[in-house]
């Protein structure tokens with residue numbers, strides 16, 4: 001019963017206090033993704049060149065399959081104001097203000113968002129995609 005104490009922190013991030021931001025980017029933006037080896041999904045559930053919504057460590061994320069044997073993963077939290085983006089073919093559309101991201105790279109294709117979606121490092125392990 002000692003193992004579950006650490007889980008409650010992440011949900012409070014949208015509150016009123018700004019608090020200390022411990023994750024301000026220094027170039028590459030990388031989303032927290034939990035311990036390496038966390039299952040993200042399987043390659044076969046994503047068409048080549050497309051993407052799907054997944055959950056990584058309780059956070060909304062996007063699993064993309066740029067090529068037959070590679071995977072990419074991004075936070076699904078829009079870098080504009082934090083809405084959850086939705087897959088649309090090889091793009092990700094934000095429902096709030098219309099930002100569009102490249103689903104295979106996380107890059108901004110259309111604003112108002114200016115920053116790419118933070119990447120979540122993943123690797124292909126057999127047919128599974130896990131955090132790296």
Ligand code: FES
Nearest residue numbers: 078080081094097
């Ligand atoms: S929150 Fe996504 S475009 Fe504004």
